[in-house]
Amino acid sequence: MKRFFYYFIWSIAIIFIVYAGLQLQQLLSEKAASEFEPRPLWIYIVIFPIIIGLLLRTPKFMLERKESRIGGFDWSKFLAVGVPAFIVLALSILPLLPIENLIFSDEIYVQINTLLFSSTTAQTIAGLVFGYTLLDSFKSEERGFQESTSDLFNAVMKFTPKG
Numbered sequence: 001m002k003r004f005f006y007y008f009i010w011s012i013a014i015i016f017i018v019y020a021g022l023q024l025q026q027l028l029s030e031k032a033a034s035e036f037e038p039r040p041l042w043i044y045i046v047i048f049p050i051i052i053g054l055l056l057r058t059p060k061f062m063l064e065r066k067e068s069r070i071g072g073f074d075w076s077k078f079l080a081v082g083v084p085a086f087i088v089l090a091l092s093i094l095p096l097l098p099i100e101n102l103i104f105s106d107e108i109y110v111q112i113n114t115l116l117f118s119s120t121t122a123q124t125i126a127g128l129v130f131g132y133t134l135l136d137s138f139k140s141e142e143r144g145f146q147e148s149t150s151d152l153f154n155a156v157m158k159f160t161p162k163g
Contacts, residue, residue: 046127048127053132077133082133088126089127095112
C-alpha cells in the first residue's frame with residue numbers, strides 16, 4: 001500500500017507539472033505571436049519534454065538510489081538511444097541560431113525546418129526519450145544485460161505489431 005501511495009503521489013505531481021507546463025507554453029505561444037519572437041517558445045518546446053521524461057523515470061530511479069542499487073552508467077544505452085534523441089533536439093534549435101547558414105546549405109536547412117517545425121511531435125518524442133533514457137542509463141547492480149533494457153523500450157516493443 002505504501003508503494004501505491006508513492007506512485008500515486010508522483011502521478012499527481014506529474015499531472016500538475018504537465019498542466020502548469022502547458023499553461024506556460026500557451027503564454028509563450030501568445031507572446032511569440034504578439035512579439036514575432038519564436039525563440040523562447042521553441043526552446044521551451046524542446047526542454048519541457050525532457051523534464052517530463054526525467055519525471056517519468058524519477059520514481060523508480062529514486063527507489064533504486066534509496067536501495068543503493070545504482071552501480072554505474074550504461075554508456076551503450078545512452079549512446080544508442082539518448083544521443084540520437086539529443087541530436088533531434090539540437091537540430092530543432094539549430095535553425096533558430098544565427099549560424100544556420102554556416103553549417104547547412106539552404107536545401108538542408110529547408111528540409112530540417114520543414115521536418116522539425118511543421119509540428120512539435122518530433123521534439124516531444126525525442127525529449128521524452130532523452131529525459132527518460134538519461135535516468136534509465138544509470139545501471140542497477142543486480143540487473144543483468146537482458147533486464148537492464150529500458151522499461152520504456154519494453155513497453156513500446158510490447159505494443160508493436162509483429163509481422
